[in-house]
Amino acid sequence: MSLAFHINGVSLGHGDETVVRDLDLDIRPGEVLVVVGASGCGKSTLLRSLAGLLPVRGGALLADGAPITGPSPDRALVFQDDALLPWRSARRNVELPLAIRRVPRGERRRLADHWLAQVGLADHGDRRPGKLSGGMRQRVQLARTLAGEPKAILMDEPFGALDAQTRAAMQRLLVDVLRTTPATVVFITHDVDEALYLGDRVAVLGPEGVRTLIDVPEPRDPATRGTPVVRAAREEILRSLT
Template sequence: MSRAVRVEGLTVAHGGAGVRARGGAFPALEGVDLELAAGSFTALLGPSGCGKSTLLGAVAGFVRPAAGRVAVAGEPVTGPGPDRGVVFQHYALFPWRTARGNVEFALKRLGLPRAERRRRALAALAEVGLADGAEKYPGQLSGGMQQRVALARALAAEPEVLLLDEPFGALDALTRVRMQELLRRLWRRTGLTVLFVTHDIDEALALAERVVVLGGTPGRVLADHPVPPGPPDPALRELIAARLTQPEAADV
């Protein structure tokens, strides 16, 4: 089961120095409109500081809009919820808990019985190919394995939307490719609605069926490209790269 996501006129302001909006807040996003169809895989691409993570945080319910709205399946987002799973670049695992223990702990907020938490945790770890590592501690796992635990932790709550914020940025090149392949397989199998934040054009084209380019300060949507099936299209890559190098994509 997946859900559609709709972002309408989203403006987010943070405190800080720089260009200021009303009330003395720094505008991170302004007037962003974005629709994610149920079951779609969208990559959100842009330079550092353009508001990619802020937009994902607003969909996750971690960031409160100054204006506009975010809705999932037509329901306004007012805070975090189990319908949206989030995976960050940094694994944020408890070192004193096993892989299974980390996933189970994340399920406590759902009020599930212990047996159900264990079942879901083991099933999610198996889903990401880590069944044999369920009783290992984070210190006994490689970076790629730890990120699999983080992915399992998000999947165990059985979300309908999966939000990923540069989840493979800290991995070596080979592990990164393997994790990309795993994510694509999981998406095809589960049909989740996926929003994937990255600053890497090649990663966006390899993973997503649509690339949305964010840029500027405050951040706004600069381009929206469908990604054709098959090998990455060099012409599309050049088009996106050119868009990112235009003045309006850069910080101002």
């Protein structure tokens, strides 16, 4: 299952500041939409509003036709900070959304081990976060998110703090994992190449709303990164960012 989002005439902000006005955007069910933009343009604010953590200041923000009025297990938020509980093992961190849903203990363990295997951590379930690398902790966070079976995954620069090699590995892992879930994904990044690799579409966000919305040719295919059509898309995004 996946969610469709409808954003019509929405203004977003925090505190006394409005950072985006009159935002219009439809997010299709099951797509990967990547949002890029300058620092402070409202990318993270948009994601938190989609998660139900921040109310909009006007306009309509809908998930499958219903107004978003608060958090929901259907919409999972993934941060750059992995937010793992340090006193719980990797397995027990993944079990957390299942425990909240009162899934029986044996089934929780089975599902946690399944998702840890999916992210390449089958042999690390007993380790606590402090014994894992940054990339491994992000894998645990991804496994925990997927274990909750959300209809939408909202990712706020989840790989931004990783080194280049680990970041590339996490991008490839995410591509593989997305093949196993129908969830809608909204992914925030500053990296245009990452956006073009992961996204079905890329939205360039500015204070006045969406500046450019681009359909990505052959998303998630490394072989297309240097093709003329992808280079043209990259140049259009960069022009919209200036």
